[in-house]
Every structure is written in structure tokens, then in C-alpha cells.
Amino acid sequence: MSEKQPIDWLQRGHNKAVNNLVIAGSALVVSSVLLILFLSLMMRSELIDDCIVQTNMVASNSNAALLFDDEKTGQEILSSLATSPSFKSGAIYYISGEVLARYSQDGNAPLETLPNRSASGNHTFSARHLEVTREISSNEKAIGFVALQFGLTQFYHRLAGYSALILGVALGALLIVQLFLSRMKITVNRAELHLDYLAHSDPVTSLPNRRAFNRGLEDALSAAAHTGGEVGLIMMDLDNFKVVNDTMGHQYGDEILRLVAQRLITSSRSNDIVCRTGGDEFVIIMREINESIVDLDTIAKRIVNVLSDPFHLGEHEFFLTASAGSSLYPIDAADSETLIRKADTAMYSAKQSGKNTFAKFTPEMDTSAQRRMVLEGGLRKSLINQELMLHYQPQVALNSGKIVGVEALLRWYHPELGSVSPTEFIPVAEESGLIVDIGQWVLQTACLQMADWITNGIAPIRVAVNLSIRQLKEQRLMQNIHSILDLSGLPPSLLELEITEGIMMENVQENIVLLKNIREAGIILSIDDFGTGYSSLSYLKRFPVDLLKIDRSFISDLPGEGKAFITAIIAMAHSLGLSVIAEGVETDAQMRFLKEVGCDMAQGYYFARPKSPSQLLDMLREGYIEIPPLF
Amino acid sequence: MSRLNPISFWRKMLVAFAFMPGLLVAQQVHENALKTAFVYNFVMFTEWPQEAFKGSNSINICVNAINDMQQAMLTLDGKSAGGRHIKVRQLRNFDIKQTQCHVLYLDSIDRKKWPTLKKLVARTAILTISDEDGIGQDGAMIALSLQDNKIVFDINQTVARESQLTFSSKLLRLARTVK
Numbered sequence: 001m002s003e004k005q006p007i008d009w010l011q012r013g014h015n016k017a018v019n020n021l022v023i024a025g026s027a028l029v030v031s032s033v034l035l036i037l038f039l040s041l042m043m044r045s046e047l048i049d050d051c052i053v054q055t056n057m058v059a060s061n062s063n064a065a066l067l068f069d070d071e072k073t074g075q076e077i078l079s080s081l082a083t084s085p086s087f088k089s090g091a092i093y094y095i096s097g098e099v100l101a102r103y104s105q106d107g108n109a110p111l112e113t114l115p116n117r118s119a120s121g122n123h124t125f126s127a128r129h130l131e132v133t134r135e136i137s138s139n140e141k142a143i144g145f146v147a148l149q150f151g152l153t154q155f156y157h158r159l160a161g162y163s164a165l166i167l168g169v170a171l172g173a174l175l176i177v178q179l180f181l182s183r184m185k186i187t188v189n190r191a192e193l194h195l196d197y198l199a200h201s202d203p204v205t206s207l208p209n210r211r212a213f214n215r216g217l218e219d220a221l222s223a224a225a226h227t228g229g230e231v232g233l234i235m236m237d238l239d240n241f242k243v244v245n246d247t248m249g250h251q252y253g254d255e256i257l258r259l260v261a262q263r264l265i266t267s268s269r270s271n272d273i274v275c276r277t278g279g280d281e282f283v284i285i286m287r288e289i290n291e292s293i294v295d296l297d298t299i300a301k302r303i304v305n306v307l308s309d310p311f312h313l314g315e316h317e318f319f320l321t322a323s324a325g326s327s328l329y330p331i332d333a334a335d336s337e338t339l340i341r342k343a344d345t346a347m348y349s350a351k352q353s354g355k356n357t358f359a360k361f362t363p364e365m366d367t368s369a370q371r372r373m374v375l376e377g378g379l380r381k382s383l384i385n386q387e388l389m390l391h392y393q394p395q396v397a398l399n400s401g402k403i404v405g406v407e408a409l410l411r412w413y414h415p416e417l418g419s420v421s422p423t424e425f426i427p428v429a430e431e432s433g434l435i436v437d438i439g440q441w442v443l444q445t446a447c448l449q450m451a452d453w454i455t456n457g458i459a460p461i462r463v464a465v466n467l468s469i470r471q472l473k474e475q476r477l478m479q480n481i482h483s484i485l486d487l488s489g490l491p492p493s494l495l496e497l498e499i500t501e502g503i504m505m506e507n508v509q510e511n512i513v514l515l516k517n518i519r520e521a522g523i524i525l526s527i528d529d530f531g532t533g534y535s536s537l538s539y540l541k542r543f544p545v546d547l548l549k550i551d552r553s554f555i556s557d558l559p560g561e562g563k564a565f566i567t568a569i570i571a572m573a574h575s576l577g578l579s580v581i582a583e584g585v586e587t588d589a590q591m592r593f594l595k596e597v598g599c600d601m602a603q604g605y606y607f608a609r610p611k612s613p614s615q616l617l618d619m620l621r622e623g624y625i626e627i628p629p630l631f
Numbered sequence: 632m633s634r635l636n637p638i639s640f641w642r643k644m645l646v647a648f649a650f651m652p653g654l655l656v657a658q659q660v661h662e663n664a665l666k667t668a669f670v671y672n673f674v675m676f677t678e679w680p681q682e683a684f685k686g687s688n689s690i691n692i693c694v695n696a697i698n699d700m701q702q703a704m705l706t707l708d709g710k711s712a713g714g715r716h717i718k719v720r721q722l723r724n725f726d727i728k729q730t731q732c733h734v735l736y737l738d739s740i741d742r743k744k745w746p747t748l749k750k751l752v753a754r755t756a757i758l759t760i761s762d763e764d765g766i767g768q769d770g771a772m773i774a775l776s777l778q779d780n781k782i783v784f785d786i787n788q789t790v791a792r793e794s795q796l797t798f799s800s801k802l803l804r805l806a807r808t809v810k
Contacts, residue, residue: 064801067672074804137714139675 021178021301036163039309043159047086048123051150055086059134059146064090066136067102068146074101081148086155088129090148092136092316100144119366126490128152160164161481202276204254205261211317212276213283217336217345220273220287221329230331232286235343236303236324239356244318252313256320259311266297267306283343292430296326308356321356323347334363343367352427375428378414388412391610394619395603398595401627403620405462405496407603409448409509409610410438430468439471440480447495449613454490458620462524464496467501478517478592492522496547500528504543505626512542526581531569541576548573552584555604559589567597576596632785637690643650663703665782666775670704673773673784674712676802679733680795683756689718693757694730695741700762702756706738707781726750738762745769771795773806798803 058077063074074092078101081087089104109607123132129149136144200212208216220231238260245253257276264274264282273285284303289295305322311318325346333339342361348369350359359365382388394405403406412420429435442463450463471477483490497518504511504527519525526547527540540548550569554562568580573580582594585604594602608616619625674690690712694704701721708719720730725748727735735757737745745766752759760775761767767774772791775784786798788805803809 061801064672064676064799064805067675068669070805135698143668 013553021174022180024177024181025174028174032166032170036159039162039166040159043155043162044125044425047130047150047152047155048132051086051130051148052123052134054081054087055132055134055148056202058090058092058148059136062100063136063138063143063148066092066094067138069100071101075103077101078103078148084150086150088131088149088151088153089247090146092144092146094144095142100131110596121578135178143376165460171619183608195290202625204257206272206273207261209494210275210277213273213277213285214336216273217339218276219335220285220338223287224329225581229287231329231339232289232326233283233298233327233329233339233343234284234286234296234300234303234324235340235347236282236284236307236322237347238280238307239321239323239351241320244320249319250317252316252318255313256311256318259313260307260320263306263309264303268303269457272299283340296328296360297358300324300326300360304356304358309388323351323356324358325350325361326358327361342366356389372428375425376422376434377431378417378436379412379422379432379438382412382414385415388438389439389612390442390449391612392446392449392616393465393603393610393615394608394625395462395601396607396625398602398627399593400600401624403461403623403625404601405452405464406616406620407464407498407610408442408449408466410442411610420530430470433470435470435475437466439466439468441465443481444487447484447490447571450494451488451490453613453617453620458617459623460491460494461620462494462495462496462528463490466498466528467503469506472499472503472507472511472514477514481523482521486617493524496524498526498528498549501530501532506543508539512544513542519546531565540578546579548578548580550580550582550599551602554624555582555584555590555594556586558587559593563593563597566594570597588628595627644759659699660703662782663700666681666700666762667703667706669708669775669782670734671675671707671712671717672804673758673760674717674734676799677758678797678799679756679758683733684715687731689716690733691718691731692734692736693720693722693727693730694736695725696723698738698740700738712757713800720729725751732757733759734760736760736762737766742766752794754793756796758791758794758796778807786810 033247058081058354062074062077062403065068065077078090078092081103081565082089082105086104089102091102092100092577094100117508123130128151129146130152130464131149133145133147135142200208201216202209216232217233223229224231237530238329239521241253244256258278261276262276264284268274268284269286271287275283275285278284284299286299304322307322311320323342327333327339327342327346329339342365345365346359346361349365350357353359378387388410391411392408393403394403395407396402397404410422410426412422412425414420414494426435429438442555446463446465450461454460464472474480481495481497485495499511504515507593515525524547525543525545526549527543527545528549530548531551548569554566558566570580579600579605580597581601583591585591585594585602585605585606587606589603592607611619644733648801670692674692679690689808690709690742692704694701698704701719702712702758704719707717710717720732722730727748729749733756735748735752736759737748737759741748742763758773759766760770761771761774762775764776766775767776767785770787770791772787772794773784774787775782777783784806784807786803787810788798789810791798
């Protein structure tokens with residue numbers, strides 16, 4: 001894609017050089033002409049002066065000859081001018097106009113006509129002659145005059161010589177300037193090309209950068225528009241590159257990016273343009289695809305595959321995964337911007353549907369992406385518009401049926417969209433970062449609610465709130481928790497914070513510190529969705545947690561294949577001194593099994609659906625949910 | 632300009648009279664005028680030493696009172712040359728001691744007296760112009776003569792130098808011979 005520009009530039013540079021040369025040439029011609037003109041005027045006035053001096057000499061020498069009517073001497077005086085190269089002819093006249101003597105250089109006609117004369121003398125400069133007249137005086141009286149005619153041949157020869165010299169010098173100067181300019185032009189062009197390379201390539205991988213990508217895509221699209229061809233766009237980003245970069249350092253990160261670039265180049269066709277458009281974002285422009293869809297799919301899948309092979313760097317081995325999305329011109333979009341957006345949507349969709357995969361753009365993605373945008377926009381206003389509210393689901397002790405806590409669950413009622421499912425809007429809130437503010441609101445609302453219930457005579461129970469990864473990364477999390485507890489007056493032991501297993505494992509060292517702080521504040525910690533992630537027992541031992549919440553997917557398998565697993569978890573948790581709570585209990589059989597294997601607590605539709613505070617009030621006053629005996 | 636006109640005028644006249652040989656007297660008169668013009672021109676191309684003009688600012692041209700030329704010569708009286716006025720003086724018995732002369736015009740009637748005169752004027756700043764061959768060849772500074780019907784002159788610069796007179800090179804150039 002970049003082959004076209006330099007040629008274009010060189011051409012432009014060449015035209016510029018020609019222009020410069022023409023301008024410089026014109027300037028030189030003008031100045032040369034002026035110089036020659038000036039020179040000719042100088043030479044002319046010099047010649048006139050010279051001839052006047054000669055005429056003066058003749059005039060002063062010839063008065064005696066005139067007085068004594070001596071024609072011969074007059075001629076002698078005139079002939080003394082023979083040594084003057086430009087002298088042609090001359091005559092000495094009496095004051096009456098009668099001629100005393102004439103003289104002419106060989107070959108030249110004698111001066112016949114009586115030249116114009118005046119008291120001070122005169123000269124006439126014609127194209128071929130210079131005629132000078134001078135009075136001859138004696139005893140301060142005019143007694144006659146002398147007229148001399150000078151030829152201009154020599155004058156013209158000298159002028160021509162000087163002109164040739166000046167023009168020659170100007171031409172020489174022009175040639176030198178041209179030589180210099182063209183050399184400079186070459187240097188400048190080289191520098192420009194280098195600058196262009198720098199401006200359009202990524203320093204790490206040497207791949208074209210975002211700017212070059214934009215230009216390349218425009219070029220590819222306009223070329224395709226001409227030929228009626230198709231252009232495919234594959235956009236991908238590395239799912240977990242940031243982790244590598246953060247843990248191993250930028251040098252490793254850069255090295256891996258170079259390896260990724262290599263793999264991308266080798267797995268794409270020679271005609272494709274691989275660009276690095278961002279930190280861990282790569283784009284491939286595919287031109288001239290024949291079996292478009294097949295091509296795109298093949299390459300995109302190959303890329304995702306080839307990137308999931310381990311990367312070896314020194315002694316280290318890294319595993320990366322990539323999510324890729326593709327879009328196709330002109331089917332998916334008619335312009336580059338839309339094409340990029342659609343590939344991006346497809347990539348996002350691929351990421352959503354589990355990483356390390358490829359998705360090609362479909363119109364449905366657009367609607368889901370649009371939906372996402374609507375949700376994000378709505379969420380931004382939800383807090384201010386008081387569209388969010390909390391529902392609470394009771395948690396029951398399986399041995400007694402006593403309500404030992406409630407889990408706060410977020411609900412959103414949008415004035416136009418209606419009730420939006422948390423499974424839909426929570427991820428949007430997570431990605432947009434809105435979860436931080438929302439999470440804060442949830443925490444505060446739940447604490448205030450529980451404090452309120454307690455003041456209204458409800459027996460104190462725990463309220464469980466989910467923490468998101470974003471909240472964990474907030475520096476002020478502990479501070480916020482403390483101020484909320486202070487504000488609500490809720491004892492820390494009645495607050496339970498739920499953190500999912502996946503989040504906990506993401507940044508183990510830091511999380512352990514944070515969790516310890518939370519624990520030391522007297523707050524209860526639970527691991528949410530236990531069993532879906534790493535479920536590493538060794539970590540479990542290191543994390544200062546109180547509760548395990550068995551994921552609802554294991555409970556829904558009950559009774560049946562999940563039995564052994566759940567039995568093992570409960571036994572292990574108890575041996576580590578942790579309590580266990582089962583989520584999503586819906587049937588009597590499930591409840592019975594859990595009670596049988598010694599599960600401490602349970603939560604689910606079987607006992608109570610999540611309810612609004614007012615709906616839940618009676619049940620909380622009661623404090624118990626009846627559990628049928630096992631036998 | 633008008634004062635010099637006679638030269639060309641008389642020159643023309645001379646040509647005219649050449650075709651009228653009968654009018655000899657008239658021719659003689661015009662020849663005298665021509666010679667007078669020559670004398671005037673000689674004055675203009677001659678330089679006298681400064682002392683020659685002590686007490687007066689005129690150039691005195693002296694002519695024998697009985698000379699034919701006297702009449703013509705008197706036309707020069709009052710003319711100027713080189714910032715000085717010309718005075719024509721008539722000499723009786725060549726009382727050269729009494730009369731201050733700058734130019735002495737001599738011709739055939741002065742021939743006998745010349746040997747005496749010559750001694751008197753020697754080494755004095757007096758320009759001697761002769762229209763007589765004998766005097767001319769015997770120490771006159773400028774000698775007029777006729778050649779091919781034209782007036783020519785010879786210059787004896789040796790004598791002139793002895794009298795501290797200088798001739799303009801222009802004049803020397805016009806002379807037939809320069810001694």
C-alpha cells in the first residue's frame with residue numbers, strides 16, 4: 001500500500017525541482033539582461049566620453065591649422081586618429097560650414113553631411129555611428145568646428161563578448177544550482193520517505209500503524225470500488241496480553257508482539273496487509289479475495305489457531321489467545337469507518353462468546369451492539385433517575401430453617417426498556433466502568449436497608465453484597481466500606497462481601513492483602529460461584545475467606561452426577577473451617593440432599609424468590625422458613 | 632568670429648583675384664591683408680617672457696613707418712590676443728631703443744638696415760617676422776614666402792630661443808621648415 005506514495009512524492013518533487021529551475025533560470029535571465037543593459041549603457045557612455053576627449057583633442061589641436069588654412073595639417077591631425085580603432089571619418093570645418101580638411105579610415109566613406117552642432121558640442125548616437133561635433137576656438141572665439149564619426153562595430157563586439165560571458169556565467173551558475181538542488185532534493189526525498197516510514201509504521205513490530213492502516217484501507221476500498229472486488233477486514237486483539245505485559249515487563253511484551261506479528265504475516269496471504277493498530281490490537285486488510293467468505297474464514301481461523309500455540313521466549317513459555325472478528329466490503333459496509341466498526345463488533349462478539357475464537361460479522365451483532373449502547377446510555381442515567389433498586393433473597397440455615405442472611409440483588413427498571421435482566425446489564429456496567437459507582441450505591445443501599453430493618457425490630461442477620469473486579473481495583477475501596485459502615489451504623493460482622501473465584505485468582509498477591517484487610521475489619525468474606533473456575537485448594541487455604549458459595553450449576557445437576565462433587569467440596573470446606581452455602585436450590589430433593597451431606601446454608605426459589613424490602617418484611621419478622629424434616 | 636572672417640574672406644578674394652591678373656595693385660593690397668592675418672596668428676601662437684610686458688599690457692607690433700604693410704597692419708590695432716591688446720607702432724629710423732616692441736615686421740625696404748637692427752634686437756624678446764628672403768635667411772625668427780601662390784613660413788627656433796620666445800607646437804607644425 002505504501003508503494004504508491006513514494007513514487008507520487010518523487011514525481012511531485014521532480015515537478016517542484018523543474019519549477020524551481022524555471023524560476024531560478026528566469027531570475028538569472030532577467031538579472032543577466034539587466035546587467036547587460038547596464039553594461040551597455042556604461043560602455044556607451046564610456047565610448048561617448050572617450051570620443052568626446054578625442055574630438056576635444058582634435059578641436060584644440062586644429063585651431064592653428066584652421067587659422068592658417070592649412071588643409072594638410074588638418075588632415076594630419078585627423079589622421080592621427082587612425083590609431084583609434086573605432087574612428088571612421090572626420091572633418092574640420094570653418095565656422096561658415098566650409099570644409100578645411102577631411103579624413104576617413106580606409107574603406108569608410110568620408111564624412112559628407114554637416115553634422116548638427118551647438119556651442120558646447122554635440123554627439124549623436126545612432127545604430128551604426130557615433131558622431132561627435134566640437135567647436136574649434138581661438139582666442140576664446142569659435143573659429144570652426146570638428147566633426148568625427150566613430151564606428152560602433154567594436155562597441156558591439158565587446159558588448160557581445162561581455163553578454164556572452166555574463167550569460168555563460170549565469171548558465172554555469174544555473175547548472176551548479178541545479179546540480180546542488182537536485183542533490184538536495186534527493187536527500188530531502190530520502191528524509192521524507194524515512195519520515196513517512198516512521199509516521200506510518202509501528203516501532204515495535206515494524207508493521208504499518210493505525211494511520212497507515214486507515215490509508216491502506218481507504219486505498220483498498222477505492223481500488224475495490226473500481227474493480228468491483230471485495231475487501232475483507234480481520235480485527236483481532238490478544239485476550240490476555242496485558243497480563244503478560246504486566247507480569248513479565250514490556251521487553252517481553254514487545255518481543256511477544258514481534259512474534260505475534262511474524263505469525264500473522266506467515267499465516268496471511270502475501271497480498272494482505274497486517275497492521276498493528278493498538279497495544280494488542282492487530283488488523284489484517286485482505287484485498288482481492290475471490291471466494292471471499294471462505295478466504296476470510298480460513299485466514300481468521302488460522303490466525304486464531306496459530307496464536308494459541310505457545311510462545312517461547314528464553315526459558316519462558318507463554319500462552320496467548322486471540323479474539324478475532326471480520327467484516328467484508330461491500331456486503332457488510334460501504335465505507336471504511338463502518339467496515340472497521342463492524343469488524344470490531346464481530347470481534348467483541350467473539351470475545352463475549354468465550355475468548356480464543358473468531359466471529360464474522362452478522363447483522364444481529366449490530367443490533368446487540370446497538371442494544372449494548374442503549375443499555376450503557378441508560379445505565380449512566382440510572383442512578384440519577386433512581387431506576388435501580390435492590391431485591392433481597394433470604395439465605396436459610398439448613399439444620400434449623402432460620403433465616404441467617406439475605407443476598408442483595410440488583411434490579412433495573414428502565415422507563416422504556418422495562419425490566420432489564422442483570423445478566424444483560426451487569427456485563428455492560430462492568431465493561432463501561434459504571435459498575436464502580438453502581439457497586440458503591442449497592443453497598444450503601446444494602447447496608448442502610450439492613451440497619452433500617454434492625455432498627456425496626458428485625459433480628460440482626462447478614463446482608464451479602466457482590467463485589468466486582470473493578471471495585472477491587474479501586475484504591476479507595478476499604479475507605480468506602482468503612483464510611484458506609486459508619487454511615488449506616490451496621491456492625492461489620494453483618495456485612496458479607498462476595499467475590500467470584502475468577503476475580504480472586506486474577507491478581508492473587510494484591511487480592512490476598514485486600515481480603516485480609518476486609519477480614520480484619522470484621523467483615524465476612526465469601527467466594528461466589530465456587531467450582532466454576534480454578535477451584536484451587538491451595539489458594540483456598542491462603543485466602544482469608546469464611547464462606548464458599550457452591551455455584552448454581554452444580555446444584556441444578558442434583559440429584560445425580562453432582563452428588564460426589566458437592567460431597568467432596570463440603571467435606572473439604574469443613575476441614576478447612578469454612579462454611580458452605582448452596583445457591584439456586586429449587587427442589588425438595590436438592591434441599592434434602594444438601595441437608596443430608598451437611599451443607600450449612602442454602603438459598604433459592606425453593607425457600608424464597610428475591611423480593612423487594614417491603615415484600616420481604618413479614619418473612620424477616622417471622623425469621624424462619626419451614627423446612628420439612630429429612631425423614 | 633568676425634575678426635577672423637577676413638582670413639577666409641581674403642582667401643576667397645585671393646582665389647577671385649587669381650582670375651583677374653590685371654588688377655595687380657588690388658592684388659597687392661589683399662596680399663598685405665593676408666600677411667597681416669598671418670602676423671596676427673603668429674602673435675597668438677607665440678609666448679613672450681613675462682618681463683617683456685613690464686609696465687604695459689599691450690602687445691606692440693612695430694612696423695617701419697614707410698612700409699607698404701603699414702596700412703594693412705593698422706587693422707590689427709586694438710584687437711586682442713591672449714588677453715592683451717595689440718598696438719601697432721610705426722618706427723622711424725628704427726628707434727628701437729625708444730619704442731617698446733614685441734613684434735618687429737620687416738620686409739625688403741628694411742634690408743639695408745637689417746645687419747644693424749639684427750644686433751639691436753638680438754637676445755631681446757622681440758619676435759622678428761620677415762617678408763624678405765634675405766632677412767628671412769639671416770636670423771629672422773619667422774620668414775614668410777610665397778610658394779605655389781600660397782603664403783608659407785619658416786621658423787628659426789634657435790634665434791627665438793635665444794630671445795626667450797616660445798612658439799606653440801601648433802605653429803611649428805604648420806611651418807614649412809623649422810630651424
